[in-house]
Amino acid sequence: MKQNSLTKKIFMALILGITMGVISLFVRENLIASGNNETWNLINSILFQDITASEGAKSFGLFYIIGQLFINSLQLVIIPMVFTSIIIAVTNIKDSKSLKRISYKTFLGFGSSSILALVYASFVGMIAYKSNLFSVAINNVSVAGGATSSNPLLILIKAIPQNILAGLSNNANVLVAVFLGISIGLVLNFMDDENSVIKKGIVEINKISQIFLTFIINKFAPIAIFSLLIRTFAIYGIGYLRIASIYFILTSITLIVFLILGYSFIIWAFTGLNPVHFMKKISNVAMFAFSTSSSAASLPLNTKTTMEKLGVDEVTTSFVLPMGMTVNMNGTAIMQVLATLFIAGVSGYEITIFNLATISLLALLASIGTPAAPGSGAIILFTILTGMGYSNEVAVSAYAIILGINRPLEMLLTSLNVVGDSAVAVYVSKSEGKLDHDVYHLVEEKKIKA
Numbered sequence: 001m002k003q004n005s006l007t008k009k010i011f012m013a014l015i016l017g018i019t020m021g022v023i024s025l026f027v028r029e030n031l032i033a034s035g036n037n038e039t040w041n042l043i044n045s046i047l048f049q050d051i052t053a054s055e056g057a058k059s060f061g062l063f064y065i066i067g068q069l070f071i072n073s074l075q076l077v078i079i080p081m082v083f084t085s086i087i088i089a090v091t092n093i094k095d096s097k098s099l100k101r102i103s104y105k106t107f108l109g110f111g112s113s114s115i116l117a118l119v120y121a122s123f124v125g126m127i128a129y130k131s132n133l134f135s136v137a138i139n140n141v142s143v144a145g146g147a148t149s150s151n152p153l154l155i156l157i158k159a160i161p162q163n164i165l166a167g168l169s170n171n172a173n174v175l176v177a178v179f180l181g182i183s184i185g186l187v188l189n190f191m192d193d194e195n196s197v198i199k200k201g202i203v204e205i206n207k208i209s210q211i212f213l214t215f216i217i218n219k220f221a222p223i224a225i226f227s228l229l230i231r232t233f234a235i236y237g238i239g240y241l242r243i244a245s246i247y248f249i250l251t252s253i254t255l256i257v258f259l260i261l262g263y264s265f266i267i268w269a270f271t272g273l274n275p276v277h278f279m280k281k282i283s284n285v286a287m288f289a290f291s292t293s294s295s296a297a298s299l300p301l302n303t304k305t306t307m308e309k310l311g312v313d314e315v316t317t318s319f320v321l322p323m324g325m326t327v328n329m330n331g332t333a334i335m336q337v338l339a340t341l342f343i344a345g346v347s348g349y350e351i352t353i354f355n356l357a358t359i360s361l362l363a364l365l366a367s368i369g370t371p372a373a374p375g376s377g378a379i380i381l382f383t384i385l386t387g388m389g390y391s392n393e394v395a396v397s398a399y400a401i402i403l404g405i406n407r408p409l410e411m412l413l414t415s416l417n418v419v420g421d422s423a424v425a426v427y428v429s430k431s432e433g434k435l436d437h438d439v440y441h442l443v444e445e446k447k448i449k450a
Helices: 002-033 037-047 062-075 078-092 096-130 154-158 171-191 197-235 238-243 245-271 275-292 295-308 314-327 330-347 353-368 376-388 393-431 442-449
Strands: none
Touching: 002 037, 002 197, 002 275, 037 062, 037 197, 062 197, 062 275, 062 295, 078 171, 078 197, 078 295, 078 314, 096 245, 096 314, 096 330, 096 353, 096 393, 171 314, 197 275, 197 295, 197 393, 245 275, 245 330, 245 393, 275 295, 275 393, 295 314, 295 393, 314 393, 330 353, 330 376, 330 393, 353 376, 376 393
């Protein structure tokens, strides 16, 4: 009952936040259009302003503060939770053959869903590109700054840190936590010491992390989600949306279709289960991920829902979800493919089948290395653009537009990322014969009894 009550509160916060955000957006546009810039600046200063920016030095930024406190609280224990969860999952699998089998199935699920997402995004993107939908004139748009390019393959090197403590000190290094978690779990299995103090300490840290995150979500999620949403819609002007409306609308529809139909197909094809049950039960996780725009922040709720509502066993959940939060970024990959094709079309670059394949590969590698935090996807996009050589002035201006409008899209693609993790967890648990079918079909049984 508590979980249902929380879901209702989150849903109400979601609807109210979007509604008030859109109203705030139109208030902003009307005030600016009528020459009342000072009035809007005052409202923005009190409610929405980023107080870490130079222009926010004397601002109050109420909704910004609430949202950031919530996100920071959730991210506070990301590394400890991922690190300990994977260690516990590995140590719970005593049989090395079982561990290899689960690992193989996990990456098979991630790989298959990623390929499906990339093929789908490439198909939609090329239709839009060939139809000249991305031929948008860009004028008076300042160039983007603050992004740096790097080789996507660097994620393989960065996965193994030179210093353990340094590697675990940054939330952007979740892949490091995954590698170290697996490695330490294997070492503890080799030691085979049931009374290991280290193992007991890891279990205690994991419990502390889960209790802390559960408390934060249960007590503060609705008001924080409202604050995040109203600010997101209020701070972006309609001008940006008008310039890139085709990209924005196309990407939104593409993501929503894959979220509903793509994952339904994956559940049906991989497990033979009724995907309707999966989509209904995972909807609260999708809403939470949309609101926070963070896969990492959604991990505790996703873990709870996957085990308690979808019937996935604890070992599989503890192994698949933290791993997926790092390497399974279907929504991010879809966005990056469409964004790259949009920028190429606007900038006058020709796209061939080879170019498309290269873009898809770079999108896959770059999405794997994307930190599970808000706003990171659009920054990583710059890596793909540089790798493809899309760097003329118009391309950089188009990238600046995407930076300006991409936050709502990143909220949506985060939902795809976390739902994809849960879908793979259901597949792995079902293939291992550990899925609780009674729990998975519980909603249908309740309706029949009623």
